[in-house]
Amino acid sequence: xxxxxxxxxxxxxxxxxxxxxxxxxxxxxxxxxxxxxxxxxxxxxxxxxxxxxxxxxxxxxxxxxxxxxxxxxxxxxxxxxxxxxxxxxxxxxxxxxxxxxxxxxxxxxxxxxxxxxxxxxxxxxxxxxxxxxxxxxxxxxxxxxxxxxxxxxxxxxxxxxxxxxxxxxxxxxxxxxxx
Numbered sequence: 001x002x003x004x005x006x007x008x009x010x011x012x013x014x015x016x017x018x019x020x021x022x023x024x025x026x027x028x029x030x031x032x033x034x035x036x037x038x039x040x041x042x043x044x045x046x047x048x049x050x051x052x053x054x055x056x057x058x059x060x061x062x063x064x065x066x067x068x069x070x071x072x073x074x075x076x077x078x079x080x081x082x083x084x085x086x087x088x089x090x091x092x093x094x095x096x097x098x099x100x101x102x103x104x105x106x107x108x109x110x111x112x113x114x115x116x117x118x119x120x121x122x123x124x125x126x127x128x129x130x131x132x133x134x135x136x137x138x139x140x141x142x143x144x145x146x147x148x149x150x151x152x153x154x155x156x157x158x159x160x161x162x163x164x165x166x167x168x169x170x171x172x173x174x175x176x177x178x179x
Contacts (some may be wrong), residue, residue, distance in 0.1 A: 029146025033153035036134035037160045039161045041104050052120055052167065053104045055081060055096050060170060061163040070094065113141040114148070116156065131167070133160045 032044040049056050055074040056076035072083035081096035085108060092111040103121040116137030123130040135156040
């Protein structure tokens with residue numbers, strides 16, 4: 001009986017230490033993340049791609065995913081443009097933070113704990129244009145924010161790749177006269 005009680009006590013103590021260790025390790029993970037994807041296109045497509053500097057057109061980049069719906073409630077072609085992104089995980093607030101001839105940056109606010117900035121940047125060079133989609137975000141959820149940020153980094157990277165593929169597909173269709 002005494003041996004069985006000691007074994008149960010050791011198992012219980014080990015479990016408590018293990019759980020506490022996991023909580024500490026999870027709490028120490030960085031709560032920020034970054035992701036990006038870059039593609040080169042011909043300079044001939046520069047005017048067409050500039051239409052995506054107006055965030056109103058971003059729904060076209062999200063088209064393959066029917067569960068993502070972007071709606072702007074105010075003018076998306078100006079700084080301060082405000083909208084909503086309907087996402088499987090809930091509703092996100094979307095705000096146009098900065099806008100120029102070369103880039104647009106929007107902010108996504110999922111809740112009080114998670115904020116992300118997504119940027120479309122055009123870098124014209126001699127005969128090509130480098131198109132970069134990047135995301136950086138931070139999650140302030142207590143204890144598990146770092147773990148959530150690791151997942152968000154992976155998810156954001158996949159979303160950016162999908163958006164870039166859709167953008168390149170739209171440019172090809174436009175070049176072929178299908179759009």
